[in-house]
Amino acid sequence: AQSVTQLGSHVSVSEGALVLLRCNYSSSVPPYLFWYVQYPNQGLQLLLKYTTGATLVKGINGFEAEFKKSETSFHLTKPSAHMSDAAEYFCAVSNTGNQFYFGTGTSLTVIP
């Protein structure tokens, strides 16, 4: 069975501050892990993904995430928040790269 837990349904940061969105996963096999972003009234946009290889993954818009197998975590970070980062963020896990299991999402607010 696979599942994802996103800690914190709402996160607020000041513009220019570090963004940290937490994701823990459960998977019986080595997982594929993803972060997606969703802006209001839009679909999902892929930020980054981990499949194999390097555990620190860099994505678009300055985001990165680190796969830590020992902690079953895949937290998303960005050194300096921008107003345009305000959105809903979803962590997802898959063991095939096809069917995704999504977390319940974290709403990021950036305070000017």
Place this chain on the structure above:
Amino acid sequence: ETGVTQSPTHLIKTRGQQVTLRCSSQSGHNTVSWYQQALGQGPQFIFQYYREEENGRGNFPPRFSGLQFPNYSSELNVNALELDDSALYLCASPELPATTGYTFGSGTRLTVV
């Protein structure tokens, strides 16, 4: 060219009615997935089609059905609509190569009244 297009963008239906949602992928990949995203929730997997056959299904009743066509378009059909079917329905298709990830459409917002 990549991208997933869904239609319509918004839809209002009455409980008990039937609805058809459409999806078109420009990726040229023969796989399409459908997800339901209830308000305030993450997307939930409904089913996946590969080469016009269903090859994976989530925890959704049979009144949720689908079709995939040779031109990479797809339909999601929902019969006997219930109020809880109100949600954003997302279609997704892999990029080429598939290891690049899945592209999601902007979704169809279905409201059942």
